[in-house]
Amino acid sequence: MSRVSQPWPPVAVEPAVPHPKAPVAGTELGVHFNECFGCGDEADAGLHLRSTVGEGQVVHSRFTVTAAHQGAPGLAHGGLLACAFDEALGSAVGNLMRRPAVTGKLETDFRRPVPVGSTLFIETRLDGVAGRKIYVSADGHLDAADGPIAVSARALFIVVAFDHFSTHGDPEALEKLAAQHEKNQREREERGWEINP
Numbered sequence: 001m002s003r004v005s006q007p008w009p010p011v012a013v014e015p016a017v018p019h020p021k022a023p024v025a026g027t028e029l030g031v032h033f034n035e036c037f038g039c040g041d042e043a044d045a046g047l048h049l050r051s052t053v054g055e056g057q058v059v060h061s062r063f064t065v066t067a068a069h070q071g072a073p074g075l076a077h078g079g080l081l082a083c084a085f086d087e088a089l090g091s092a093v094g095n096l097m098r099r100p101a102v103t104g105k106l107e108t109d110f111r112r113p114v115p116v117g118s119t120l121f122i123e124t125r126l127d128g129v130a131g132r133k134i135y136v137s138a139d140g141h142l143d144a145a146d147g148p149i150a151v152s153a154r155a156l157f158i159v160v161a162f163d164h165f166s167t168h169g170d171p172e173a174l175e176k177l178a179a180q181h182e183k184n185q186r187e188r189e190e191r192g193w194e195i196n197p
Protein backbone atom coordinates (compact mmCIF):
# COMPACT_ATOMS: atom_id res chain seq x y z
CA MET A 1 0.00 0.00 0.00
CA SER A 2 1.33 3.42 -0.91
CA ARG A 3 2.12 5.87 1.84
CA VAL A 4 1.70 8.85 -0.52
CA SER A 5 -0.77 11.31 1.00
CA GLN A 6 -2.84 14.04 -0.64
CA PRO A 7 -1.10 17.36 -1.35
CA TRP A 8 -0.70 19.54 1.76
CA PRO A 9 -2.17 22.03 2.43
CA PRO A 10 -5.11 20.71 0.40
CA VAL A 11 -6.29 24.21 -0.63
CA ALA A 12 -4.57 27.43 -1.70
CA VAL A 13 -3.25 29.17 1.41
CA GLU A 14 -1.68 32.43 2.49
CA PRO A 15 1.49 32.25 4.57
CA ALA A 16 0.74 31.83 8.28
CA VAL A 17 2.11 35.01 9.83
CA PRO A 18 2.69 34.73 13.60
CA HIS A 19 0.98 37.36 15.76
CA PRO A 20 3.20 40.40 16.51
CA LYS A 21 3.01 39.48 20.21
CA ALA A 22 3.81 35.81 19.65
CA PRO A 23 6.51 34.50 22.02
CA VAL A 24 9.98 34.69 20.51
CA ALA A 25 12.29 31.78 19.66
CA GLY A 26 13.65 30.13 22.80
CA THR A 27 10.55 30.86 24.89
CA GLU A 28 9.33 27.90 26.92
CA LEU A 29 5.55 27.73 26.63
CA GLY A 30 3.82 27.15 29.92
CA VAL A 31 0.93 24.86 30.71
CA HIS A 32 -2.17 26.44 29.11
CA PHE A 33 -4.60 24.73 31.52
CA ASN A 34 -3.63 22.65 34.58
CA GLU A 35 -6.31 20.05 33.93
CA CYS A 36 -5.42 19.61 30.24
CA PHE A 37 -4.73 15.95 29.44
CA GLY A 38 -2.03 17.02 26.99
CA CYS A 39 0.00 19.41 29.13
CA GLY A 40 -1.62 19.90 32.56
CA ASP A 41 0.26 19.29 35.80
CA GLU A 42 -2.95 18.15 37.51
CA ALA A 43 -3.69 15.45 34.91
CA ASP A 44 -1.83 12.60 36.63
CA ALA A 45 -1.97 10.09 33.78
CA GLY A 46 -1.72 12.88 31.21
CA LEU A 47 1.05 13.48 28.70
CA HIS A 48 2.77 16.41 30.43
CA LEU A 49 3.89 17.64 27.04
CA ARG A 50 6.31 20.58 27.15
CA SER A 51 6.92 23.02 24.31
CA THR A 52 9.47 25.65 23.30
CA VAL A 53 9.24 28.13 20.44
CA GLY A 54 11.80 27.46 17.71
CA GLU A 55 13.21 29.58 14.88
CA GLY A 56 10.77 30.46 12.10
CA GLN A 57 7.20 29.29 12.47
CA VAL A 58 8.12 26.24 14.49
CA VAL A 59 7.35 24.87 17.96
CA HIS A 60 9.36 22.04 19.54
CA SER A 61 7.47 19.76 21.95
CA ARG A 62 8.62 16.81 24.07
CA PHE A 63 6.64 14.00 25.62
CA THR A 64 7.87 10.89 27.44
CA VAL A 65 5.81 7.71 27.09
CA THR A 66 4.95 6.05 30.43
CA ALA A 67 3.24 2.78 31.36
CA ALA A 68 0.00 4.79 31.69
CA HIS A 69 0.13 5.40 27.92
CA GLN A 70 0.33 1.78 26.71
CA GLY A 71 -1.78 0.10 24.05
CA ALA A 72 0.13 -3.09 23.26
CA PRO A 73 2.35 -4.17 26.18
CA GLY A 74 5.37 -1.89 26.32
CA LEU A 75 4.23 0.30 23.43
CA ALA A 76 2.42 3.64 23.24
CA HIS A 77 -1.26 3.56 22.28
CA GLY A 78 -1.77 5.06 18.81
CA GLY A 79 -4.73 7.20 19.87
CA LEU A 80 -2.69 8.58 22.68
CA LEU A 81 0.10 9.51 20.26
CA ALA A 82 -2.54 11.29 18.16
CA CYS A 83 -3.49 13.16 21.34
CA ALA A 84 0.11 14.28 21.82
CA PHE A 85 0.13 15.65 18.29
CA ASP A 86 -3.24 17.40 18.80
CA GLU A 87 -1.69 19.14 21.80
CA ALA A 88 1.59 20.00 20.07
CA LEU A 89 -0.13 21.27 16.92
CA GLY A 90 -2.77 23.17 18.93
CA SER A 91 -0.10 24.75 21.07
CA ALA A 92 1.72 26.00 17.97
CA VAL A 93 -1.50 27.48 16.55
CA GLY A 94 -2.62 29.04 19.86
CA ASN A 95 0.72 30.50 20.84
CA LEU A 96 2.08 31.62 17.47
CA MET A 97 -1.17 32.83 15.90
CA ARG A 98 -2.79 33.85 19.21
CA ARG A 99 -6.23 33.07 17.84
CA PRO A 100 -8.73 30.74 19.53
CA ALA A 101 -8.97 27.66 17.35
CA VAL A 102 -10.12 24.04 17.61
CA THR A 103 -9.04 20.91 15.78
CA GLY A 104 -11.30 20.23 12.79
CA LYS A 105 -9.26 17.39 11.29
CA LEU A 106 -6.21 15.47 12.48
CA GLU A 107 -4.36 12.89 10.37
CA THR A 108 -1.57 10.71 11.72
CA ASP A 109 0.99 8.42 10.05
CA PHE A 110 2.45 5.86 12.44
CA ARG A 111 5.80 4.83 11.01
CA ARG A 112 7.61 3.13 13.89
CA PRO A 113 6.52 1.70 17.25
CA VAL A 114 7.03 4.06 20.18
CA PRO A 115 8.16 2.13 23.29
CA VAL A 116 7.36 3.01 26.92
CA GLY A 117 10.25 5.06 28.28
CA SER A 118 11.04 6.74 24.97
CA THR A 119 10.67 10.47 24.40
CA LEU A 120 9.07 11.89 21.28
CA PHE A 121 10.55 15.16 20.03
CA ILE A 122 7.74 16.76 18.04
CA GLU A 123 8.53 19.56 15.61
CA THR A 124 5.43 21.49 14.51
CA ARG A 125 5.29 24.06 11.71
CA LEU A 126 2.57 26.42 10.52
CA ASP A 127 1.82 25.59 6.88
CA GLY A 128 -0.70 28.24 5.88
CA VAL A 129 -4.00 29.97 6.43
CA ALA A 130 -7.18 30.12 4.34
CA GLY A 131 -9.81 32.30 6.01
CA ARG A 132 -10.65 30.64 9.37
CA LYS A 133 -8.67 27.52 8.43
CA ILE A 134 -5.14 27.11 9.76
CA TYR A 135 -3.04 24.22 8.42
CA VAL A 136 -0.24 22.75 10.52
CA SER A 137 1.94 19.65 10.41
CA ALA A 138 4.48 17.93 12.63
CA ASP A 139 7.04 15.14 12.79
CA GLY A 140 7.74 13.18 15.96
CA HIS A 141 11.36 12.04 16.25
CA LEU A 142 12.25 9.14 18.52
CA ASP A 143 14.53 9.91 21.49
CA ALA A 144 16.33 12.90 19.93
CA ALA A 145 15.44 16.00 17.92
CA ASP A 146 17.21 14.39 14.94
CA GLY A 147 16.12 10.81 15.76
CA PRO A 148 14.13 8.68 13.31
CA ILE A 149 10.59 9.87 12.60
CA ALA A 150 8.13 7.59 14.41
CA VAL A 151 4.91 9.54 13.83
CA SER A 152 3.89 12.40 11.51
CA ALA A 153 0.69 14.40 11.65
CA ARG A 154 -1.23 17.04 9.71
CA ALA A 155 -4.10 19.03 11.04
CA LEU A 156 -6.66 21.63 10.18
CA PHE A 157 -7.54 24.02 13.00
CA ILE A 158 -10.59 26.25 12.67
CA VAL A 159 -10.64 29.68 14.28
CA VAL A 160 -13.66 30.08 16.54
CA ALA A 161 -15.14 32.92 18.58
CA PHE A 162 -14.33 32.85 22.31
CA ASP A 163 -17.95 32.01 23.08
CA HIS A 164 -17.34 28.58 21.50
CA PHE A 165 -15.71 27.62 24.82
CA SER A 166 -18.21 29.27 27.16
CA THR A 167 -21.21 27.95 25.20
CA HIS A 168 -20.03 24.37 24.79
CA GLY A 169 -17.54 24.06 27.68
CA ASP A 170 -17.26 24.90 31.35
CA PRO A 171 -17.29 28.70 31.92
CA GLU A 172 -15.62 28.30 35.35
CA ALA A 173 -12.79 26.26 33.92
CA LEU A 174 -12.48 28.89 31.22
CA GLU A 175 -11.74 31.48 33.90
CA LYS A 176 -8.99 29.22 35.26
CA LEU A 177 -7.58 28.97 31.75
CA ALA A 178 -7.58 32.77 31.36
CA ALA A 179 -5.84 33.14 34.76
CA GLN A 180 -3.22 30.57 33.76
CA HIS A 181 -2.62 32.38 30.46
CA GLU A 182 -2.05 35.68 32.30
CA LYS A 183 0.30 33.96 34.78
CA ASN A 184 2.32 32.53 31.87
CA GLN A 185 2.53 35.98 30.27
CA ARG A 186 3.66 37.59 33.55
CA GLU A 187 6.32 34.94 34.14
CA ARG A 188 7.65 35.41 30.62
CA GLU A 189 7.82 39.17 31.10
CA GLU A 190 9.68 38.69 34.41
CA ARG A 191 12.13 36.33 32.74
CA GLY A 192 12.52 38.89 29.94
CA TRP A 193 13.52 41.54 32.51
CA GLU A 194 16.14 39.23 33.97
CA ILE A 195 17.69 38.70 30.54
CA ASN A 196 17.37 42.36 29.39
CA PRO A 197 17.44 44.57 32.49
Ligand SMILES: CCCCCCCC/C=C\CCCCCCCC(=O)SCCNC(=O)CCNC(=O)[C@H](O)C(C)(C)COP(=O)(O)OP(=O)(O)OC[C@H]1O[C@@H](n2cnc3c(N)ncnc32)[C@H](O)[C@@H]1OP(=O)(O)O
Binds near residue numbers: 093160
Ligand atom coordinates in the same frame (compact mmCIF):
# COMPACT_ATOMS: atom_id res chain seq x y z
C1 LIG B 1 -5.83 35.99 22.42
C2 LIG B 1 -5.60 34.49 22.22
C3 LIG B 1 -4.47 33.97 23.00
C4 LIG B 1 -4.27 32.49 22.84
C5 LIG B 1 -3.11 32.00 23.63
C6 LIG B 1 -3.20 30.52 23.72
C7 LIG B 1 -2.21 29.84 24.57
C8 LIG B 1 -2.30 28.31 24.48
C9 LIG B 1 -3.14 27.90 23.39
C10 LIG B 1 -3.51 26.72 23.06
C11 LIG B 1 -3.11 25.43 23.46
C12 LIG B 1 -4.21 24.52 23.06
C13 LIG B 1 -3.81 23.12 22.89
C14 LIG B 1 -5.04 22.29 22.81
C15 LIG B 1 -5.00 21.37 21.68
C16 LIG B 1 -6.22 20.49 21.62
C17 LIG B 1 -7.23 21.09 20.67
C18 LIG B 1 -8.48 20.28 20.65
O1 LIG B 1 -8.48 19.12 20.91
S1 LIG B 1 -9.93 21.07 20.20
C19 LIG B 1 -11.18 19.81 20.53
C20 LIG B 1 -11.51 18.95 19.36
N1 LIG B 1 -12.23 19.70 18.35
C21 LIG B 1 -13.53 20.07 18.51
O2 LIG B 1 -14.15 19.83 19.51
C22 LIG B 1 -14.15 20.79 17.35
C23 LIG B 1 -15.60 20.38 17.17
N2 LIG B 1 -16.12 20.96 15.93
C24 LIG B 1 -16.72 22.17 15.92
O3 LIG B 1 -16.91 22.81 16.96
C25 LIG B 1 -17.10 22.72 14.57
O4 LIG B 1 -17.25 21.69 13.62
C26 LIG B 1 -16.01 23.73 14.03
C27 LIG B 1 -15.92 24.94 14.98
C28 LIG B 1 -14.65 23.08 13.86
C29 LIG B 1 -16.44 24.25 12.65
O5 LIG B 1 -17.79 24.62 12.70
P1 LIG B 1 -18.29 26.04 12.15
O6 LIG B 1 -19.79 25.94 12.02
O7 LIG B 1 -17.77 27.15 13.00
O8 LIG B 1 -17.63 26.23 10.73
P2 LIG B 1 -17.76 25.38 9.38
O9 LIG B 1 -18.37 26.25 8.36
O10 LIG B 1 -18.37 24.05 9.62
O11 LIG B 1 -16.20 25.15 9.01
C30 LIG B 1 -15.36 26.28 8.72
C31 LIG B 1 -14.50 25.89 7.56
O12 LIG B 1 -13.69 24.76 7.94
C32 LIG B 1 -13.95 23.63 7.09
N3 LIG B 1 -13.93 22.44 7.91
C33 LIG B 1 -14.46 22.26 9.14
N4 LIG B 1 -14.22 21.03 9.58
C34 LIG B 1 -13.53 20.40 8.60
C35 LIG B 1 -12.98 19.10 8.47
N5 LIG B 1 -13.11 18.19 9.43
N6 LIG B 1 -12.31 18.81 7.34
C36 LIG B 1 -12.15 19.72 6.35
N7 LIG B 1 -12.64 20.98 6.41
C37 LIG B 1 -13.32 21.30 7.53
C38 LIG B 1 -15.36 23.89 6.52
O13 LIG B 1 -15.54 23.19 5.31
C39 LIG B 1 -15.31 25.40 6.34
O14 LIG B 1 -14.56 25.67 5.20
P3 LIG B 1 -14.92 26.93 4.24
O15 LIG B 1 -14.70 28.18 5.10
O16 LIG B 1 -16.37 26.76 3.83
O17 LIG B 1 -13.94 26.84 3.10
